[in-house]
Amino acid sequence: MKINKIIISFISAFVLLLSTSVTSFAKVVGDKIILGSAISLTGKYSSNGVHTQNGYNMAVDRINSMGGVKVGGKTYKFEIIYYDDESNPKRAAQLAERLISQDGVEFMLGPYSSGLTKAIAPVTEKYGVPMVEANGASRSLFTKGYKYLFAVLAPANLYLDVAIRTAVELNGGKGVRIAQAFEQDAFSQDVRLGILDAAKETGSEIIIDDKLPKELNDMAATLVKVKQMKPDVLVVSGHTKGALTAIRQIAEMKVDVPMLAMTHCDAAKLSKQHGKNSQYALCASQWHKTLTYKDNFFKDGMTYAADFTKEFGYDPPYQAAESSAALLVFKDAFERANSFDQKKVRDALAATNMQTFYGNIKFAPGGQNVDKPMVLFQVMCDGAGKCENKVVAPLKWASAELIHPIPKWSKR
Amino acid sequence: MDFMVFQYPMISVQACLDGILLGILFALIAYGMALQWGVMNIINIAQGDLVILGGYIAYFMYLYGIHPAWGVIVAPIIMFFVGVGLYKLVINKVVDRDLFISILATFGISILFMQLMNFAFGADVVLANSGYGTTFLFDSAVVLPNSKIFSAFISILFAICLVIYMKKSKLGRAIRATAQNSRAAKILGVDTEKVYAATFGINAALCGVAGALISITFTIHPYMGLPYTIRSFMIVIVAGLGNLPGVALSGMGLGVFEEFADYILGTEFRIGAVFLLLVLILVYRRFKLSRKREYLK
Numbered sequence: 001m002k003i004n005k006i007i008i009s010f011i012s013a014f015v016l017l018l019s020t021s022v023t024s025f026a027k028v029v030g031d032k033i034i035l036g037s038a039i040s041l042t043g044k045y046s047s048n049g050v051h052t053q054n055g056y057n058m059a060v061d062r063i064n065s066m067g068g069v070k071v072g073g074k075t076y077k078f079e080i081i082y083y084d085d086e087s088n089p090k091r092a093a094q095l096a097e098r099l100i101s102q103d104g105v106e107f108m109l110g111p112y113s114s115g116l117t118k119a120i121a122p123v124t125e126k127y128g129v130p131m132v133e134a135n136g137a138s139r140s141l142f143t144k145g146y147k148y149l150f151a152v153l154a155p156a157n158l159y160l161d162v163a164i165r166t167a168v169e170l171n172g173g174k175g176v177r178i179a180q181a182f183e184q185d186a187f188s189q190d191v192r193l194g195i196l197d198a199a200k201e202t203g204s205e206i207i208i209d210d211k212l213p214k215e216l217n218d219m220a221a222t223l224v225k226v227k228q229m230k231p232d233v234l235v236v237s238g239h240t241k242g243a244l245t246a247i248r249q250i251a252e253m254k255v256d257v258p259m260l261a262m263t264h265c266d267a268a269k270l271s272k273q274h275g276k277n278s279q280y281a282l283c284a285s286q287w288h289k290t291l292t293y294k295d296n297f298f299k300d301g302m303t304y305a306a307d308f309t310k311e312f313g314y315d316p317p318y319q320a321a322e323s324s325a326a327l328l329v330f331k332d333a334f335e336r337a338n339s340f341d342q343k344k345v346r347d348a349l350a351a352t353n354m355q356t357f358y359g360n361i362k363f364a365p366g367g368q369n370v371d372k373p374m375v376l377f378q379v380m381c382d383g384a385g386k387c388e389n390k391v392v393a394p395l396k397w398a399s400a401e402l403i404h405p406i407p408k409w410s411k412r
Numbered sequence: 413m414d415f416m417v418f419q420y421p422m423i424s425v426q427a428c429l430d431g432i433l434l435g436i437l438f439a440l441i442a443y444g445m446a447l448q449w450g451v452m453n454i455i456n457i458a459q460g461d462l463v464i465l466g467g468y469i470a471y472f473m474y475l476y477g478i479h480p481a482w483g484v485i486v487a488p489i490i491m492f493f494v495g496v497g498l499y500k501l502v503i504n505k506v507v508d509r510d511l512f513i514s515i516l517a518t519f520g521i522s523i524l525f526m527q528l529m530n531f532a533f534g535a536d537v538v539l540a541n542s543g544y545g546t547t548f549l550f551d552s553a554v555v556l557p558n559s560k561i562f563s564a565f566i567s568i569l570f571a572i573c574l575v576i577y578m579k580k581s582k583l584g585r586a587i588r589a590t591a592q593n594s595r596a597a598k599i600l601g602v603d604t605e606k607v608y609a610a611t612f613g614i615n616a617a618l619c620g621v622a623g624a625l626i627s628i629t630f631t632i633h634p635y636m637g638l639p640y641t642i643r644s645f646m647i648v649i650v651a652g653l654g655n656l657p658g659v660a661l662s663g664m665g666l667g668v669f670e671e672f673a674d675y676i677l678g679t680e681f682r683i684g685a686v687f688l689l690l691v692l693i694l695v696y697r698r699f700k701l702s703r704k705r706e707y708l709k
Contacts, residue, residue, distance in 0.1 A: 042527070044635050046535040087535075184680060211680035217630040220430050221674040224423055227555075241537040244631050248539060252546055252557035273539060 028106075028340050032079045033069060035330070036105030038095035038120065040112050043087025048319050049112045052135055054312050055323025056080055056109060062297050062324075069331050071338055078327065085111055089119035096123040105129070106342055109326055112319070114138030114156070114187045121149050130346045132329050134322040137286075139190045142366035149367040150349050152325045152358070154374050156187050157194030159284040160235055162376050163261035164198040166393050167233045170404055175203035179231035179257075181210040181222045181246075183238030191237045191263060207231055212238050217245050223255050230257075237263040243270060243283075251277035251409075258405030261376070266317045271379050271387030279381045280406040284374050287318040287358050288391050290399050291375065297328060298357040325358035378402060422553040427671040433560045435667025437625060439660045440567040441640055442647035443574070444618035450653035451591040451611045452507050454514040459644055460637030461525035462616050466491050466623025467632035468533055471540050474627070480540035483624030484566050488617035495616025499609045507608055522637065529634035540627045563625035570621050574614070575656060587611055639683070646690045649697075 028034065037056065040049030057080070063069065064077045081103060085092035092111050099105040100123065108124050110117050110133020117136025121144070124131040130148045137156040141149065167176045178199055182188040199206055207229050210222045219236075226234055234257045236246040243264045250260070251274070265283035289305040298304040304324070308316040329352055334340070337348035353362045359372035373394055380400060381387040390400035418424065445459050456462075469490055470483025498521065506517045544558035578584035589597040590607045598604050622640075626632060647666055651658030666686070673685035 042530065044530070044535050044633075046530060048535075181679070210678065213680060213683050217636070218434070219679070221427070221671060222679060224426050225675075228420060228423065239537075241631055241633060244537050244539055248541075248631070249557070252559065253555045254546055254548075269536075274541070277541075 028076065031068075031074070031076050033076045033107070033334065033340070034079050034081060034103075034105060035107050035109050036081045036083075036096075036099035036103060037109040038083050038085040038092045038099070038111050038116070040087040040116065041082075041084040043085075045087040045112050045116075048135070048317075049087070051317050051319040052112045052323045053082065054308070055134070055316070055320035056327060058308060058311060058320070059297070059324035059327035063327060063331055066297060069334050071334050071340065076334075078331075080109065081105060085116060087113075087116070089116055092116045093119045093123055096120040100124070100127045100129055106340070107131075107330065107345065109323075109330075110134055110136055110151075114141065114190075115185070117141060117149075118186070121146055124148055128342055128346075130333075130342060130349055132326045132349065134326040135319060137190070138186045139193065140186065142364070142368040146367055148346055150329070150352070150363050151368050152329055152361055152372075153286050153322050153369060154372055155368045156190035157197065158374050159191045159194060159263050160237070160261050161194050161198045162374055162393050163235065163259070163282055163284065164195060164202060164204060164233065166376070166402065167259050167404075168202040168204060170402075171232065175199075175205060176232035177229075178204055178206045178233045178235060179208035179222075179226050179229065180206060180235040181208070181212055181219060181238070181242075182236075183212045183214060183242055185214065185239075188237040188239070188242075188263075195235055212242065217241055218249075219245055220249055220253065223249055223253050226257060227253070227255055233257070233259045233261060235261050240264050244273060247274045247278045247281060254409040256406070256408045260406065265379070266319075266389070271381070271389065275387060276381050276385050278379045278387065279412075280403055281379045282376050282392070282402075283379070283389065285318050285377055285389075286372075286374065287321045288375050288377055288389065288397075289316070289321075290391055291359070291397050293355055293357050293359050295328065295354075295356045298324065300357050304357050321358045325356045325361065328356045329354070329361055422550060423675065425550070426554045427675055428668055429554065429556060430560075431668030431671035432664045433556070433564045433667070434670070435664035436564040436567045436660070437622060437629075437663075438640075438643050438647060438667060439663025440571060440618055441622045442644035442651070442663055443571060443656065443659050444615035444622075445644045446648045446651070446653050446655075446659055447587075447618075448611050448615040449648060451587055452503070452608055453511065454503065454507065454518065455511060455645070456615070457515060457518040457641055458522040458525055458637075459615075459619060460640035460642075461522050461529070462491065462495070462619035462637075463623040463626065463640045464632050464634065464637045465494065465525065465529060466620030467627035468529065468538075468623070469620065470624035470627040471538050471632065474540035480542055480624065480628050481562070483540070483627065484570075484621050487620035487624040488570075489620075491620030491623075492613040492617040495613035496609050498616070499612040503612055504605070504608065522641075526634050526637065533634065535634065537631050537633045538627075539631045542628045544628075557629070559629045563629050566621065566625060570618065571656070571660065574618070583607070583610055643686070646686065646693075649690065650693055 039053050040046050060078045068075045068077045083095040085095055108129050108131040112135045114136040117133050125146050125148050132150045134152050137153050139155050139157045182192045208225050236242055243262050261282040263284050266285055270278040289301040291301050294300050305316055332354055333345055333348040337344040361369050362371035364370045375391050376393040377389040378392045379387055380390050391397050392402040466487040469487040470480045473483050474480040506514045542559045547556045547558055586602045586607050590604050594604050647662045650662040674682045
């Protein structure tokens with residue numbers, strides 16, 4: 001009997017504790033706006049998860065120190081509750097559920113990667129919680145009719161679109177012959193669809209269309225075909241591993257191709273890991289520090305990069321920059337809505353039309369940002385073997401001229 | 413279906429050579445697996461993770477300015493002790509149990525290793541550059557990265573050394589005796605506990621060598637171990653335990669098969685083709701065994 005009583009009192013104490021903790025975490029407490037985010041701090045996405053978190057934190061500090069968010073004549077500060085989703089979509093969905101129903105969060109920031117955003121979006125949608133995400137680019141996120149999802153980045157199908165169009169332009173407007181190899185995940189397949197669209201519109205022909213399995217880090221077979229068929233453009237997308245494998249094997253097998261376009265070179269730190277072998281590779285990127293967009297908080301890309309490096313000790317990849325931009329969007333929307341009503345904030349988000357250091361932001365009805373083009377940079381090395389990423393397209397922001405065609409290996 | 417590989421004979425040559433070089437590397441990992449499977453009756457799911465750990469050792473040497481090829485000497489030494497430590501901590505408790513327990517235990521080790529490596533080295537994909545250049549054959553129609561040739565050469569070298577060691581040394585004889593009949597070996601004065609520890613250590617050392625070679629030829633990542641476990645498992649299934657020439661042959665065969673499957677069926681079916689082959693072989697083996705049983709009746 002005595003033990004029973006102890007157990008019961010323990011349980012009731014625990015329930016009491018839980019109930020008070022729920023109220024203490026609600027959406028806006030005192031002068032704080034509490035945002036929630038499930039983020040990959042461990043597991044296979046942890047490096048990019050940390051970039052995302054650093055980007056969020058940097059923006060929170062900056063906005064708070066520069067006066068915070070003004071709603072209804074009162075000033076509020078941002079605060080974020082993070083949970084580690086272990087790079088696991090199921091866990092991410094559970095955590096979103098927990099953030100909303102237990103912690104009482106009413107506004108969410110996105111996780112890292114398309115896959116995890118896909119897992120969380122149905123949850124935020126169900127509860128009508130506005131979510132601004134910065135790291136889910138998959139096209140399928142924006143075709144489901146989600147009303148509460150907003151992405152500050154350009155959708156995946158636009159990643160390498162620019163590359164194909166540039167190649168066609170350089171070919172005198174005539175179609176080009178494309179070889180492509182894509183990993184079989186949601187993101188890369190979206191990039192592939194984008195290429196198919198671009199090829200159709202420009203009258204280009206796809207002569208090699210390989211799909212790389214996730215486990216594989218050998219693409220020698222594809223490259224042998226490329227050697228044989230001599231395409232005008234080789235497109236590779238398979239996250240960091242794809243980019244690193246492609247550069248290694250292209251250099252080892254001395255594959256000559258006039259244009260090589262990839263994704264994830266930024267995260268792969270291509271020029272750092274491969275040095276001169278990565279020279280001339282074209283990389284799709286959401287952002288580059290040399291772009292000349294401006295805002296009041298971070299000033300411009302170069303200042304952002306310098307401040308970020310000072311705080312975190314490394315050059316910001318675009319994953320960090322877009323994450324910081326997500327907070328700027330939230331602040332802007334809160335102030336325009338002048339309320340914490342989720343519906344009003346959602347409508348304000350939908351009407352967003354602003355410039356940040358990261359780029360212009362304006363959402364299409366599907367939630368994707370349609371006002372910011374992708375940029376292409378090319379890895380360029382000097383005589384001493386020091387390599388840098390230089391923006392080459394679109395021409396408006398180009399800081400260097402595109403080198404095309406890529407010199408043959410025998411002439412390098 | 414794409415039959416380009418048959419239209420251009422040079423592509424077939426390329427595919428064969430690529431496959432053989434790849435297969436030799438797989439065979440080295442498989443040999444370690446066959447050894448400890450034969451001696452201890454343990455299927456080590458963490459095999460691939462030991463490989464990746466070996467790769468990280470070479471990668472860190474590379475980061476500190478040492479040529480990663482030295483990894484093939486340093487990695488096995490470190491990995492030997494990792495293997496022995498692992499045996500003392502976990503494996504010795506499951507070594508006499510049934511196969512299922514050991515699979516569970518090593519599966520647990522595999523998950524632990526993945527997370528620890530992720531924690532310690534980060535989730536980035538990394539590689540070590542050997543700067544070995546390329547060999548061109550047949551008027552540049554066939555290209556072979558020297559790093560792949562180097563890995564095949566080192567793999568063969570280690571395999572030969574191991575065979576000689578197993579034949580000539582006292583420990584080698586003890587290992588073989590334990591594999592044949594551990595109880596008899598024990599009665600005859602072999603310290604089987606020590607033999608088991610050494611066997612697991614040698615297996616881990618072989619994984620270390622393979623890992624160092626993989627960091628030079630491919631890429632490494634904390635979660636990339638499983639494909640290596642699966643391939644070595646398959647090679648061992650095909651070759652049988654304790655059959656080194658068989659392991660080498662089936663390793664190369666698997667490599668060539670994979671390359672051709674890649675060309676003909678498309679890269680997306682490469683791994684699928686490997687699994688299909690595994691199923692076919694298992695069915696065939698069963699069929700053959702049942703015929704034998706009937707005969708015995």
